[in-house]
Amino acid sequence: MKRRTLLATGAGAAFAAAAGLPARAQDDGPLKIGFIYVGPIGDGGWTYQHDQGRLAVEERFGDAVETVYQESVPEGADAERAITQMVLGGADLIFTTSFGFGESTNAVAGQFPDVKFEHATGYLRTHPNVSTYDARFYEGRAVLGTMAGRLTTSNKIGYIASFPIPEVIQGINASFLHARRVNPDVEMVVIWAYTWFDPAKEADAAKAMIEQGVDVILQHTDSTAPQAAAAEAGGIYTFGQASDMASFKPAPRVASIIDNWAPYYIERVQAVMDGTWEQQAHWGGMAQGEVEIGEITDAVPAEIKTEAEQLIADITSGEYHPFTGPLNRQDGSVFLEEGEVATDEQLSTMDFYLEGMLGDIPS
Amino acid sequence: MDLSNISITLLLASLMVASTPILLAAIGELVVERSGVLNLGVEGMMITGAVVGFIAGYHAASPLAGFVAAAAGGAALALLFGVLTQVLLSNQVATGLALTIFGAGLASLLGSGYVGIRAPVLPRLDIPLLSDLPFFGPVLFRHDIVVYLALALALGVWWMLRHSRAGLILRAVGESHDAAHALGYRVVRIRLLAILFGGACAGMGGAYFSLVRVPQWTDGVTAGTGWIALAIVVFASWRPGRLVAGAYLFGGIGVLQLNLQAARVPVPVEVLSMSPYLATIAALVILSRGKATAAPAALGQPFHASR
DSSP, X not given: OOHHHHHHHHHHHHHHHHXXXXXXXXXXXXXXXXXXXXXXXXXXXXXXXXXXXXHHHHHHHGGGEEEEEEOSOOSSHHHHHHHHHHHHTTOSEEXXXXXXXXXXXXXXHHHOTTSEEEEETOOOOOSTTEEEEEEOHHXXXXXXXHHHHHHOSSSEEEEEEOOXXXXXXXXXXXXXXXXXXXXXXXXXXXXXXXXXXXXXXHHHHHHHHHHTTOOEEEEOSSOSXXXXXXXXXXXXXXXXXXXXXXXGTTTTEEEEEEEXXXXXXXXXXXXXXXXXXXXXXXXEOTTTTSEEXXXXXXXXXXXXXXXXHHHHHHHHHTSOOSSBSSEEBTTSOEEEXXXXXXXXXXXXXXXXXXXXXXXXXXO | OOGGGOOHHHHHHHHHHHHHHHHHHHHHHHHHHXXXXXXXXXXXXXXXXXXXXXXXXXXXXXXXXXXXXXXXXXXXXXXXXXXXXXXXXXXXXXXXXXXXXXXXXXXXXXXXXXXXXXXXXXXXXXXXXXXXXXXXXXXXXXXXXXXXXHHHHHHHHHHHHHHOHHHHHHHHHHHOHHHHHHTTOOHHHHHHHHHHHHHHHHHHHHHHIIIIISOBOOTTTTTTHHHHHHHXXXXXXXXXXHHHHHHHHHHHHHHHHHHHHHTTOSSOHHHHHHHHHHHHHHHHHHHTTTSOOOOOTTTTOOOOTTO
């Protein structure tokens, strides 16, 4: 390809994307569905999975729907502009797919009561046309934590955390709790990256952990960079985050926690079409197929794999809840009594470490 | 808190690696700005270099070929900027910002088929004898060739600006393009060459992400490093020596703060996270204290021979 054609292709694609947004949907035309992404689709993780959900909607409904999306929208004031632009472009239903879009989503929703909004991983529903949805990632983390506790030989497990919000804290607590359950000597090293997506920083965080003796790394950030850092160091186990990250099979990536948004997106689009859409706070998990564990590779000993699969089965059937008492908070106070199960309210406001964790959560 | 887990040797060694892309991009931009041109498109040239370098490196199975292609890719994008601002006299700030946006989109388009592929490994260049020295060996002499290339470039730029005729001419063009023009120097040609050099450096800096530091292609892999490089050029008051100090300080504290977090040092994480920015600004401001502003006098001004 000549450079000139190359540039022309790039410019053409950019122009088409820009021109696609303001096209107004006709009343009798397809249902227009918008997606606001926090990262690029090519992140191979979080945003990639949301886009898979979008593609599933397109495949299911065909010409009855039209989807638009905007990538790498910063969390904060600019998100409001991006969402408004999408509404003015004629979107009837908009999914905003990151925690930090909560206030912007509600601000725009107040101005456009006829448009339906779905905000991922949030809790703010100040207007009747805003729903929130989330997945019970802690169920998957419990499985990964169990495997991590078994696999570590240095008894140091690393967790690359993004922001100190309940979803991430649930993930840290669930992995730590289940690692400790199978290996009482385990300790967890947490690094707060303060980003969802910054490959170089994530790689540096993984390297810092490895240099300090961590040999199993869980990540709550979206790029595959920690996997690459682990592959380079050798002898380190990692887990795919949000998407399968299959290119690092069979090691260092020995399993993964996968977000599958397709069932929920299809359900909600159908609801808008049927006129049955109502505000809700949806929280699906393994039972609904929203949280999946990717292939556990042969780098994991068979008995550990069996143990993990048993845990998956127990959580999926509802027989076991990862946060079941007795559990204490880090400061020793009682969180759950013997046999008590954490309520959704307790989980969605979780802002403390469990007993045995070292270090503090940034306030 | 367990500081004994932090190995100073490993920390300093990873500092060298973490700082290299910033240093490469910044030294290129320094030359561009010393010639009187403000190119805010560093981030766009870096990300283009990252993807072009990755694609070439992958197909040629040679990281070095990747770096050569990345330099060419960055320079090609810079040439676009050069033609627009130097020949067609467009506004440099607006064109530079547009270049960043364009570069990000172009890189995303080119790289769409390369997500999740592993890069060929750039071998470490263990310098004989020196790499066996205790402490200094691992810190200084066991890196890949690009780490040394970045330092050599910085040294070369310093020497050129300070001691060579070419450097004098470049500075003259940056201080007063009218005077340089009156003396018979071809202002536009000199600036175009500087812009190309800046683009090539930024491209290599970007490729250092996709080929060495991360090492793979994902969208947004440079994550704003181009902006840091731009800031470091200004805070280093356009001096290569200070620029090296600034780049190493920024990269070093960025790595150090992650290590401190992992060692559970009882300092709020928020403070640790902002420490690279604070420390770099503080250090460079103190270094530049009490001296007249060193900005090239013609920085950002359009030049046309008719005036």
